[in-house]
Amino acid sequence: MTKRTLTLSSPQFTLDAILNPAIILDIDGVYTHCNQPYLDSIGMSLAEVLGRTDSEILPAKEAEIHNQANQFLLSLQSKYIAYEIPFQEPASDVLGMTKVSKSVVTASDGQITGFIALFSLNNRSYYLKIRKLFNLTNQEANVLFSLQAGLPVKSIARALNISTHTVAGHMKIIYQKIGVKSNGELNLKIAILKQS
């Protein structure tokens, strides 16, 4: 005895029901379907995406990461893979990481015919929340998130093209704005905020 059924009328229908950005690619990495959250995340229209590849629509470094994931799956080492890609806030230089979960689409004989990928926005939302909550500047946010990623001060300075003294100055202001006195306190407070 049943009271409700769901019939799949098209792959687009399936993706449209999902709140996270989601895409379907064919075996050559060509977009065959994607949902509106994905289009919003990359700032493009459906017509600009369908029929194209990551290399044609995304920044080169990002496309390279996606292509490497596709190649890993095509090598039959696994049917799914999770990885992270850097994102950059539009009109700013704030960096963050977005998780991608990608699985292979297979035919009845097991042959790979394409890929389905879902994107997490949790990290992105978290970064934006922290930046807004403590009124951090773009550069302060860059330093904070780089510290959280475990990068040493020298690496942060090199990545942001600033001196280590300037990084230290940003760290002092970050501590003041967040209300902590040490990196240990900072990590604890951020961890608590991440859970909330």
Add this chain to the structure above:
Amino acid sequence: MMDEDIDKAARLLAIIYSTVKGDGAYINNEPLFTLSDCGAVRFSAPIQDRLNLPENGDLIDWAHGNIKSLL
């Protein structure tokens, strides 16, 4: 959706899409799954067959518990 859910959601969607597209089992718009009066999920046979594969042993319970919220 939490990160661990995204992994499983991507795998389940791939199974559904693979089944629908690859097996030709849905030419008559057979339901993907049905709900009993008590809310229990019953997947269509082709999808359940794929979920029963050993490689999806960690996915099957999640699929039954989350397909309603996913779609």
